[in-house]
Amino acid sequence: MKCDDARAALFARDLSSEAEAHLASCARCRAMSEEIRRVSDELDDPALWEEPGPDADSMVLAMLGGGASSPGARRSGARWTVGAAAAVVLVASIGGFLLGQRHPADWTAVVMGSESAPDASGVVRGWNLATGTRVVLESRGLAPAPPGHHYEFWFIGDGMAFSGGTFLDPDRVELLVAVPRRDFPTLLVTLEPTDGDPTPSDVWVLASED
Amino acid sequence: MISGRMRRRFRTGDPEAVRAFYEEFGRAVFAVALRALGDRGLAEEALQQTFLQAWQASSRFDPDRDPAPWLYAIARRVAIDIHRRERRHAAVDEQPEIAVLPASFESTWELWEVRLCLDRLPAEERAVVRAIHYLGLTHREAAELLSVPIGTVKSRSHRAHRRLADMLSHLEEATA
Incomplete structure (x- = not known):
């Protein structure tokens, strides 16, 4: 028996007497046998054989496919009607209610930096609720808001803007927007001066692709 | 196997190349994340985060090198970040941060290699x-x-x- 065949039998844990005889007489195969068994044991690990859920593949591919177009063409300066529900900002907290959430998100969107934050990017995951939409924003490349300013998360659609809340540290934030996502295709994060103006400022820092 | 041409396209953020990377390495990323985190939901989150970060960093990817170690490093880092986040929020009382990772993070490179070989x-x-x-x-x-x-x-x-x-x-x- 050749070394390759004996090692394959060891790897399969299906040792014939011929394979055992080879291992007994071949010092090199014998020296490797313990490691072969250890690597073979990896094959028993269920993690090796589990597959992502049916939504995970499509979610990742949609996220990557959608995010690959140029984010640099974002215009600022648009004017919005602020939805009445903007007054019903329920939660804007770091480390709030969704941490530990085990259910996959209902949707995922990539948000990319605009001219004012070209190195920024992020991903927004959302859970559709009867009372609105829970969202988790995770971003990179954005510094904490400077003094006298804060970030604000918006749902935008058909000229309407609904705030999901304000925050200072944009790395990871969990929010509740009081409207369903389906009517608001655009996600937006603005840098807002603390001036009491309820409409989105012109300083867009992150936005989803339309 | 990912061709050199596809690696160069990945570097430009080409969606087709990103999808090719996902098809080649997605199951291995999920396997590493699942073993490390022990939770399917968190492993799927790690899968998304890994490819998002890889895509964001694609301009720094060297197309002359094997992408497997590069992607594995991102996947492991993402799993560590998620593990630490979950542990912070699961703690019922204040405890000092412990730098040691659980045993589930050991040998994930071997698992990664075995999964890639199975796919071939x-x-x-x-x-x-x-x-x-x-x-x-x-x-x-x-x-x-x-x-x-x-x-x-x-x-x-x-x-x-x-x-x-x-x-x-x-x-x-x-x-x-």
Whole structure:
């Protein structure tokens, strides 16, 4: 028996007497046998054989496919009607209610930096609720808001803007927007001066692709 | 295997190349994340985060190098970040941060390598390996499950394990 065949039998844990005889007489195969068994044991690990859920593949591919177009063409300066529900900002907290959430998100969107934050990017995951939409924003490349300013998360659609809340540290934030996502295709994060103006400022820092 | 041409396209953020990377490495990323985190939901989150970060960093990817170690490093880092986040929020009382990772993070590189090798086996051989190792079936039971003669199961098993032993020989020799 050749070394390759004996090692394959060891790897399969299906040792014939011929394979055992080879291992007994071949010092090199014998020296490797313990490691072969250890690597073979990896094959028993269920993690090796589990597959992502049916939504995970499509979610990742949609996220990557959608995010690959140029984010640099974002215009600022648009004017919005602020939805009445903007007054019903329920939660804007770091480390709030969704941490530990085990259910996959209902949707995922990539948000990319605009001219004012070209190195920024992020991903927004959302859970559709009867009372609105829970969202988790995770971003990179954005510094904490400077003094006298804060970030604000918006749902935008058909000229309407609904705030999901304000925050200072944009790395990871969990929010509740009081409207369903389906009517608001655009996600937006603005840098807002603390001036009491309820409409989105012109300083867009992150936005989803339309 | 990812071609050199596809690696160069990945570097530009080409969606088709990103998808090719996902098809090649997505299952391995998920396997590493699942072993490390022990939770399917968190592993799927890690899968998304890994490819998002890889895409964001694609301009820094060297197309002349094997992308596997680069992607593995991102996947492991993402899993560590998620593990630490979950632990912080699961803690009921204030405890000092402990830098040591749980044992589930050990040997994830081997798991990654084994998963990539499995993906490179012919589908009919991979099915036999799955039946024997994951489902714990005998050759006869595997033959019934796969509706093929037992001799076919044995020959496919031998070929598959010989291929795997050959593809993974660097792991065995590195530690022997």
